[in-house]
Amino acid sequence: DAEITQSPRHKITETGRQVTLACHQTWNHNNMFWYRQDLGHGLRLIHYSYGVQDTNKGEVSDGYSVSRSNTEDLPLTLESAASSQTSVYFCASSETGQGPYEQYFGPGTRLTVT
Amino acid sequence: GDSVTQMEGPVTLSEEAFLTINCTYTATGYPSLFWYVQYPGEGLQLLLKATKADDKGSNKGFEATYRKETTSFHLEKGSVQVSDSAVYFCALSGPGGFKTIFGAGTRLFVKA
Numbered sequence: 001d002a003e004i005t006q007s008p009r010h011k012i013t014e015t016g017r018q019v020t021l022a023c024h025q026t027w028n029h030n031n032m033f034w035y036r037q038d039l040g041h042g043l044r045l046i047h048y049s050y051g052v053q054d055t056n057k058g059e060v061s062d063g064y065s066v067s068r069s070n071t072e073d074l075p076l077t078l079e080s081a082a083s084s085q086t087s088v089y090f091c092a093s094s095e096t097g098q099g100p101y102e103q104y105f106g107p108g109t110r111l112t113v114t
Numbered sequence: 115g116d117s118v119t120q121m122e123g124p125v126t127l128s129e130e131a132f133l134t135i136n137c138t139y140t141a142t143g144y145p146s147l148f149w150y151v152q153y154p155g156e157g158l159q160l161l162l163k164a165t166k167a168d169d170k171g172s173n174k175g176f177e178a179t180y181r182k183e184t185t186s187f188h189l190e191k192g193s194v195q196v197s198d199s200a201v202y203f204c205a206l207s208g209p210g211g212f213k214t215i216f217g218a219g220t221r222l223f224v225k226a
Binding site: 090094096100102 | 159163203
């Protein structure tokens with residue numbers, strides 16, 4: 001069965017370190033998204049991609065970057081981790097073409113920055 | 115810009131009670147509307163959807179009707195179970211767009 005996976009599921013890092021969260025999907029979807037989930041804020045979009053070599057900033061992109069070198073993967077990098085980036089991160093994907101564009105979510109990565 | 119507003123939680127109900135979670139939206143054009151559910155420790159998953167006015171989405175006993183005149187998409191279930199305890203997100207996707215706008219989520223607790 002097709003799926004979307006994230007790794008690691010839990011990560012503790014120190015302020016100032018670079019961290020990369022992995023996202024891998026086997027749906028063959030062109031569209032991929034990264035969100036963060038914080039109490040009181042729901043889901044906020046960090047970055048998204050509509051295909052290989054395409055990346056776009058979301059509403060909370062400062063301090064984060066992504067790259068898309070193939071269809072399956074969209075890694076999220078925190079350039080210099082800050083305590084404000086402690087959160088749960090979700091990756092999602094969706095197909096292209098006729099809407100509506102349901103999104104398929106990974107299980108999440110809980111990141112703690114100390 | 116587009117936005118989704120849903121009722122604040124948590125909502126606490128006894129088993130077999132009737133559930134309503136309110137959701138209203140602001141959007142240009144004719145968006146598609148969704149309800150997603152998040153069980154503890156998991157990612158979101160689609161619960162139901164509606165693509166045009168007066169459409170009713172339904173799944174697992176949950177229902178929601180796309181009301182263009184009131185820009186609403188309220189989630190209802192006639193008899194909740196303990197296993198329905200989760201966080202529910204209302205969302206919209208604009209016409210021709212791929213991005214989805216999510217509400218803040220409503221946590222539901224169902225007591226036995």
